[in-house]
Amino acid sequence: xxxxxxxxxxxxxxxxxxxxxxxxxxxxxxxxxxxxxxxxxxxxxxxxxxxxxxxxxxxxxxxxxxxxxxxxxxxxxxxxxxxxxxxxxxxxxxxxxxxxxxxxxxxxxxxxxxxxxxxxxxxxxxxxxxxxxxxxxxxxxxxxxxxxxxxxxxxxxxxxxxxxxxxxxxxxxxxxxxxxxxxxxxxxxxxxxxxxxxxxxxxxxxxxxxxxxxxxxxxxxxxxxxxxxxxxxxxxxxxxxxxxxxxxxxxxxxxxxxxxxxxxxxxxxxxxxxxxxxxxxxxxxxxxxxxxxxxxxxxxxxxxxxxxxxxxxxxxxxxxxxxxxxxxxxxxxxxxxxxxxxxxxxxxxxxxxxxxxxxxxxxxxxxxxxxxxxxxxxxxxxxxxxxxxxxxxxxxxxxxxxxxxxxxxxxxxxxxxxxxxxxxxxxxxxxxxxxxxxxxxxxxxxxxxxxxxxxxxxxxxxxxxxxxxxxxxxxxxxxxxxxxxxxxxxxxxxxxxxxxxxxxxxxxxxxxxxxxx
Amino acid sequence: xxxxxxxxxxxxxxxxxxxxxxxxxxxxxxxxxxxxxxxxxxxxxxxxxxxxxxxxxxxxxxxxxxxxxxxxxxxxxxxxxxxxxxxxxxxxxxxxxxxxxxxxxxxxxxxxxxxxxxxxxxxxxxxxxxxxxxxxxxxxxxxxxxxxxxxxxxxxxxxxxxxxxxxxxxxxxxxxxxxxxxxxxxxxxxxxxxxxxxxxxxxxxxxxxxxxxxxxxxxxxxxxxxxxxxxxxxxxxxxxxxxxxxxxxxxxxxxxxxxxxxxxxxxxxxxxxxxxxxxxxxxxxxxxxxxxxxxxxxxxxxxxxxxxxxxxxxxxxxxxxxxxxxxxxxxxx
Numbered sequence: 001x002x003x004x005x006x007x008x009x010x011x012x013x014x015x016x017x018x019x020x021x022x023x024x025x026x027x028x029x030x031x032x033x034x035x036x037x038x039x040x041x042x043x044x045x046x047x048x049x050x051x052x053x054x055x056x057x058x059x060x061x062x063x064x065x066x067x068x069x070x071x072x073x074x075x076x077x078x079x080x081x082x083x084x085x086x087x088x089x090x091x092x093x094x095x096x097x098x099x100x101x102x103x104x105x106x107x108x109x110x111x112x113x114x115x116x117x118x119x120x121x122x123x124x125x126x127x128x129x130x131x132x133x134x135x136x137x138x139x140x141x142x143x144x145x146x147x148x149x150x151x152x153x154x155x156x157x158x159x160x161x162x163x164x165x166x167x168x169x170x171x172x173x174x175x176x177x178x179x180x181x182x183x184x185x186x187x188x189x190x191x192x193x194x195x196x197x198x199x200x201x202x203x204x205x206x207x208x209x210x211x212x213x214x215x216x217x218x219x220x221x222x223x224x225x226x227x228x229x230x231x232x233x234x235x236x237x238x239x240x241x242x243x244x245x246x247x248x249x250x251x252x253x254x255x256x257x258x259x260x261x262x263x264x265x266x267x268x269x270x271x272x273x274x275x276x277x278x279x280x281x282x283x284x285x286x287x288x289x290x291x292x293x294x295x296x297x298x299x300x301x302x303x304x305x306x307x308x309x310x311x312x313x314x315x316x317x318x319x320x321x322x323x324x325x326x327x328x329x330x331x332x333x334x335x336x337x338x339x340x341x342x343x344x345x346x347x348x349x350x351x352x353x354x355x356x357x358x359x360x361x362x363x364x365x366x367x368x369x370x371x372x373x374x375x376x377x378x379x380x381x382x383x384x385x386x387x388x389x390x391x392x393x394x395x396x397x398x399x400x401x402x403x404x405x406x407x408x409x410x411x412x413x414x415x416x417x418x419x420x421x422x423x424x425x426x427x428x429x430x431x432x433x434x435x436x437x438x439x440x441x442x443x444x445x446x447x448x449x450x451x452x453x454x455x456x457x458x459x460x461x462x463x464x465x466x467x468x469x470x471x472x473x474x475x476x477x478x479x480x481x482x483x484x485x486x487x488x489x490x491x492x493x494x495x496x497x498x499x500x501x502x503x504x505x506x507x508x509x510x511x512x513x514x515x516x517x
Numbered sequence: 518x519x520x521x522x523x524x525x526x527x528x529x530x531x532x533x534x535x536x537x538x539x540x541x542x543x544x545x546x547x548x549x550x551x552x553x554x555x556x557x558x559x560x561x562x563x564x565x566x567x568x569x570x571x572x573x574x575x576x577x578x579x580x581x582x583x584x585x586x587x588x589x590x591x592x593x594x595x596x597x598x599x600x601x602x603x604x605x606x607x608x609x610x611x612x613x614x615x616x617x618x619x620x621x622x623x624x625x626x627x628x629x630x631x632x633x634x635x636x637x638x639x640x641x642x643x644x645x646x647x648x649x650x651x652x653x654x655x656x657x658x659x660x661x662x663x664x665x666x667x668x669x670x671x672x673x674x675x676x677x678x679x680x681x682x683x684x685x686x687x688x689x690x691x692x693x694x695x696x697x698x699x700x701x702x703x704x705x706x707x708x709x710x711x712x713x714x715x716x717x718x719x720x721x722x723x724x725x726x727x728x729x730x731x732x733x734x735x736x737x738x739x740x741x742x743x744x745x746x747x748x749x750x751x752x753x754x755x756x757x758x759x760x761x762x763x764x765x766x767x768x769x770x771x772x773x774x775x776x777x778x779x780x781x782x783x784x785x786x787x788x789x790x791x792x793x794x795x796x797x798x799x800x801x802x803x804x805x806x807x808x809x810x811x812x813x814x815x816x817x818x819x820x821x822x823x824x825x826x827x828x829x830x831x832x833x834x835x836x837x838x839x840x841x842x843x844x845x846x847x848x849x850x
Contacts, residue, residue: 053570143725144709184601187710189634189687189849198608201601201639340570342715408596448712455709456681456725 006348007129010356013058014364019357022059026066027365031373033067034074034086035380039218039395041071041087042434045331046215047395049207049338050402057339058354062361064335068328069121069311069362072271073369076113076304077377080106089271089307092279096292096299103295111241112297113304114373116253120309121366123257124264128316128359132348135320138469139345142321144452145464149473150323151446156480157266158438168431173439179204180443187451199411206441207334208403208415213433214327215399216416217423223392224428241297249301252282256302260309265316270326271307278306312362318343319355323442327434330441338406557617557790561592564780565610565621567603573734573814574603577652577778578622580810584801589793602688603627604641607781611645615783617790621646625777626690629834633841634688634848643830646781648823649791650798653816655776656733656752657694658759660718660745665727670749670768673728674704681707683717683729688848691717691730693837694751694765694774700844701770721745732776733758734815751775758815771840773833777819779826795823 013019033044045064052060075087080097093113100109155177159170182193183203194200241249256278263274282302283292292299314325315332322344324330336343341351348355403416423433457463465471564582568574578595586593598606603624613619623646632640661667667676682699684692687710699706706728711717714731721729722744733756739745740759747762751774755764765772780798782791801807802820811818821829841848 140719140723143720143723184635184687186686186712191636196636198601198605198639201604201635202599338570340572344719346719407600408598409600452709452711455707458707 006352007356007360010353010360013353013357014062014361018056019059019062019361020364022055022063023066023361023365024368026063027070027073027369028372029063030067030070030072031074031077031369031376031380032383034071034076034090035078035383036086036391039222039391040214041068042210042328042331043214043218044071045328045335046207046211046213047399047402049211049331049335050405052335053338053406057336057341057351058357060335060339061332061354061358062365064332065315065358065362066365068332069308069365070369072304072308072311073114073117073373074380076117076300077110077373077380080109080113080300081377087271089275089311090304091272092275092303093300095279096294096296099293099295100297100300105295108241108245108297109300110374110377112245112249112301114370115241115246116249116256116301116305117308118366118370119253120257120260120305120307121312121362124261124309124312125359125362125366127261127313128319131316132320132355132359135316136345136348139349141469142345143467144449144456145467145470146473147445147449148453149464149470149477150321151442151449153473153477153480154323154325154442155439155446156477158435158442165430169435172426172431172433172436176436176439176441177443177446179209179436179440180447186448199409203444204415204440205407205412206330206437207338207406208412209419209440210327210331210334210437211399211403212416212419212421213423213426213437214331216396216420217427217433219392219396219399220420220424221427222388225388245297249297252278252298252302253305255281255285256305257309260306261313263306264310264313264325266325270314270328271311274310275303275307278302308366315359319347319358321345322347323445324438327437330437333441557793558589558591560618561594562586562589562618562620562794563596564593565596565598565606565619567598567600567606567621567624567627569599570597573655573732574622574624574778576810576814577816580807581622581652581780581798581801584804584807585794585797588797588800601635601639602631604631604639607641607646610781611641611783613783615785615787617782617786617794620649620780620782620794623648623779623781625775625779625830625833626688628830629837630690630693630774630848631688632834633693633837643827645784647784647786647791648779648781648826648830649795650780650802650823651819651821651826651829652778652780652802653811654752654819655778655816656750656756657690657730657774657776658733658736658740658750658756658762659695659698659728659730659748660721660736660740661728661748662721662724662726662745663743664724667727667748668746670698670702670765670770673706673748674702676727677704677706680727681709683720683726684708684710685714685717685729685731686710686712690751690774690776691732692848693841694772695728695730696846696848697772697774697840697844698749698751698765698770700846701772718745737815752817756815757817773836777826777830779823781823791823 029044030041033039033041044067052063071087072089075085075090076093078084078086079090079093080101083094083098085091085094097109100106155173159166159173182200184201185192259278259281260274263277264270279299279302282298283289286292286298314329317323317325318329318332322342324333333343341354400413400416403413406412426433453463464474564578566575566578575597582593582595598609604627607621607623607627610619610621627641628643665680667673682695684695686692709726711720714735717729717731718735718739720726722739728748736745737758740747747759749768750756750759750762750764751772752764753766753773782794
């Protein structure tokens with residue numbers, strides 16, 4: 001078990017006081033913004049990104065990761081107590097969580113959610129621990145052709161799996177791809193869309209784009225939303241669920257962990273999708289599905305477990321391949337780049353302290369969250385009373401200050417304002433900024449690696465299929481592209497829906513989500 | 518520390534000037550803004566770097582700034598303004614007030630190589646700034662993958678037409694050195710540009726490209742581990758950290774390419790201020806901490822005067838221009 005040694009060494013990194021402090025800070029901020037509807041983890045990370053500039057890379061990522069999975073806990077609280085999902089990934093928790101609260105079982109719902117989140121998160125970390133070195137073993141086989149195939153698959157998945165309107169997601173992704181072409185052509189030195197502006201010579205920086213779209217755009221959009229006055233939350237008592245509740249939920253927690261883990265790894269997947277899929281799966285499996293929506297414990301346990309498992313497992317493609325699976329991971333990607341660390345297959349070997357420090361911090365972070373989530377519920381609920389008119393300007397100010405400090409550039413501040421306006425308009429008209437940002441990141445990866453591969457292959461496209469990894473990835477790409485056709489063919493043939501696992505189930509999941517929404 | 522009394526006097530002087538400056542504040546607006554050597558520096562001296570934090574240029578800037586700030590008695594914050602190979606930072610400092618409080622750390626490649634590949638608005642010339650002090654030389658080494666079996670330039674020549682080579686980008690020393698060498702040795706290979714040194718090295722490790730030229734500091738760990746094979750160094754003399762690797766020059770090729778770094782101030786900086794700054798940098802370069810830093814980062818000191826730097830870089834720029842024209846090489850298409 002030699003490979004476990006660096007993993008164990010990672011604990012000594014996490015247990016350094018500074019890192020513990022930042023871990024605590026991260027999960028606390030995460031829970032906080034999880035409670036606040038509107039302000040999501042992506043926005044928060046975008047806003048706080050520049051502040052991490054001055055600390056060690058491992059410390060910075062530990063904190064940012066804490067924000068991400070901490071938000072999954074926080075979002076639950078308001079879903080259950082106020083019927084107000086703090087995060088998109090906790091929307092489905094409202095159905096049964098709030099009903100449970102109305103029946104006086106709010107404590108049980110929150111307790112189950114916290115335990116489920118903890119289990120889901122832990123299962124995913126263990127998966128990450130064992131899977132990452134495996135992937136990293138192939139590190140050197142990942143050349144330009146493999147990255148081309150991976151980026152291609154990523155962009156397709158982003159557009160097909162992402163929640164919301166598919167054609168709008170595709171349009172946003174195309175815009176992101178276009179943005180990625182700005183700047184000097186790294187193969188010929190030719191200028192593209194720079195209009196003679198030296199600031200654009202290296203292309204548009206990812207961080208101001210993300211800070212604008214997620215940070216400022218989100219703030220602007222929130223200010224416009226009419227805020228409901230915070231209702232008096234349901235009373236919380238009896239947080240520890242009874243043995244009967246636990247028995248009832250244990251299956252859902254197990255299934256949610258596995259489902260969330262796998263959906264989190266997929267590019268375009270993540271916490272929101274897996275929580276919805278888990279809810280649909282639980283409802284489908286239930287002997288009496290009519291209980292769902294009326295306070296079924298499984299309806300809270302499944303999604304809450306899955307969203308945390310997915311939040312954790314989405315670190316796998318980023319830390320092992322350098323491919324961000326969702327918008328928040330794209331921000332982590334940016335954070336690592338700011339720190340001078342390029343995420344990729346070599347990260348595990350070259351920066352074992354960073355890698356294992358971050359991975360192991362998630363164990364600690366999950367324990368902290370489990371401890372904090374119950375006693376602090378009252379405090380978090382009170383935060384909801386802070387008016388958007390106060391919160392908005394403060395966060396906007398922090399965003400703009402932060403944007404300046406990264407490169408000491410006023411041009412970046414202008415970019416943030418510009419993309420803030422774009423992000424606001426996108427939200428207003430139902431476009432998700434996620435696919436744009438992901439396509440923007442993957443677009444430059446795709447272009448440069450495709451051109452590099454073609455140079456190596458001397459223009460021979462079949463070269464992609466002569467390499468095992470890129471061939472497999474491209475086959476997968478074709479499969480995903482053809483999936484909708486296969487699905488509709490299957491649906492026509494299928495007489496009884498007896499298959500709970502695998503691809504066909506995913507399809508039926510999606511339809512049932514629509515029924516619920 | 519024989520300099521201590523002087524430094525204390527200086528600190529005292531600075532404190533007095535600072536106090537004077539404070540009391541005189543409001544009435545000073547229309548006054549003579551030009552600082553003289555004695556009351557310089559009156560405020561922190563900013564050292565701008567055109568590269569991102571964490572890279573070798575940034576590390577050098579921070580090492581130099583630490584020593585110089587100690588000698589000057591004021592802080593010397595390093596500010597990163599990455600963009601266009603450093604043109605952005607250089608243009609900004611060139612336009613700043615010439616009072617010695619805004620300096621820039623220059624990469625020679627920006628002056629000598631980048632203009633061969635980019636448009637005029639991105640090119641920076643030495644006429645825009647005054648160089649204060651040369652710092653060090655960072656050598657390029659060409660490495661080959663283990664699988665390729667290439668060990669010498671001769672091997673590469675025999676593999677002509679069947680291999681591809683990585684560069685660290687268009688308009689870099691890595692690209693220039695390899696294209697000139699291959700032209701002179703009549704070697705043909707497929708050029709594959711990467712974004713920087715580390716992905717190019719990874720591609721060699723995975724044998725996706727068979728050779729690549731990167732900076733020594735980046736390649737050394739993998740060379741020592743035996744994962745890549747060093748073929749040739751592009752400095753004029755053998756590098757002290759790789760004494761067994763031949764230079765391109767001694768193999769009979771005229772390819773003297775290395776990265777040099779220097780500090781510069783805006784044009785028109787008063788002579789006394791420049792003298793004071795050079796004195797501070799000399800003190801920084803003489804410190805043991807800085808010398809250790811050079812060794813750790815495999816940098817060869819090249820601590821020459823500003824005039825010498827300007828002459829040397831101008832000559833290099835002309836030489837590269839000639840070579841590029843002679844062999845009809847175009848770095849950019």
